[in-house]
Amino acid sequence: MAQLILMPGKERSAMKRHPWLFAGSVGRLEGRARPGDTVEVLADNLRPLGRAAYSPASQIRARFWTFDADEAVDDAFFKRRIAAAVARRQALPELRGQDGLRLIHAESDGLPGVIADQYGDTVVVQLTSAGADKWRKAIVAGLVKATGCARIYERSDSDVRGLEGLEPTTGWLHGEPPAGGLSIAENGVRLAVDVVGGHKTGFYLDQRENRAWLRSVAAGKDVLNCFCYTGGFSLQALAGDAASVLSIDSSGPALAQARANLALNPQLPAERAEWLEADVFQALRDFRKAGRTFDLIVLDPPKFAPSAAHAERAARAYKDINLLGFRLLRPGGLLMTYSCSGGVGLELFQKIVASAAQDAGRDARIVRRLAGDADHPVALNFPEGEYLKGLLVQVD
Ligand code: SAH
Secondary structure (H helix, E strand, C coil): CCEEEECCCCCHHHHCCCCEEEHHHEEEEECCCCCCCEEEEECCCCCEEEEEEECCCCCEEEEEEECCCCCCCCHHHHHHHHHHHHHHHHCCHHHCCCCEEEEEEHHHHCCCCEEEEEECCEEEEEECCHHHHHCHHHHHHHHHHHHCCCEEEEEECCCHHHHCCCCCEEEEEECCCCCCCEEEEECCEEEEECCCCCCCCCCCHHHHHHHHHHHHHCCCCEEEEECCCCCHHHHHHHHCCCCEEEEEECCHHHHHHHHHHHHCCCCCCHHHEEEEECCHHHHHHHHHHHCCCEEEEEECCCCCCCCHHHHHHHHHHHHHHHHHHHHCEEEEEEEEEEECCCCCCHHHHHHHHHHHHHHCCCCEEEEEECCCHHHCCCCCCCHHHCCCEEEEEEEC
């Protein structure tokens, strides 16, 4: 096995068990290693620190598989780590009975670059690092063993693969493609999941608990769901007996799926749903001109800032939609507002929302923080692992 030897003093983050080694902390490579190969990591004084996946193309030059310098990284390693990740979810009471859930959350489960989401008897994997890519077969075997799933689909088409020098890869890795479409039942609401063409692995699982919360307060309210995608929040609002639910998205196919999802749920009051294909920034301005108001508004936009470098432009976009949202709320109205930008932390997001309320001339307070709990667990020492930030704000 090749050895990756760090620069003097650069072992500190590994000692704190941070799973990433940046190019700047690497001194030299002794021996030969191809992308994704396992290397032994040593401090400058040759003290062993663990074993990591080598990725010469990436600024994240290596990702630790293990901080135990003697632990073998082999098929059995992946079987153990995957079984442990699945068992952690099985032990969480809020996940009991859910058939759409995240099983593996990459670094947070000790499996850098590995995402696995379960939709019924199908698991979708996303492999985003050279190391994860290399161990594809072992990962599939571990998932089949731990879940007994009927099939596994690979959705490794995320942009971040490019940073690791990897091409996009998609396709069935195990089992037969499903005969009909796939669907899950989220708290009693049936939702089709397009694992081949949908966003991410097909669905935004991280909003499950927030959608359930919306349902619990929706009764009698006029709800506006911005960036509705396939209607997850919209359908839960209808299930919660909302008076009306207006949903906006700029994607025609997403809206078509949202309508189809509503049709899958004949128990819901479909006549109270309205779908609008539009740009949210424009639609909110139009509502303002038309004097239209709402009791509850959901703002769950796409990632405006993939990294800190885009934070300023993203901040303006968040400010804009939140300001418009505040203006459209009736007295006592609620705003469920989110950022899934890695480059915008909770503290900054809260500042943006606060200044949006102020500029809209509204007195408002945070009723609760709305984290993306369905993505948990998140590693304590790895803040990069948590993306979804949310605030529930009430205006006077
Ligand atoms: N809330 C959803 C997930 C939202 S994903 C859920 O719980 O499932 C973000 C969505 O925003 C995507 O569907 C995308 O099509 C849409 N979108 C992106 N930019 C937009 C814009 N300017 N106006 C309207 N919709 C937009």
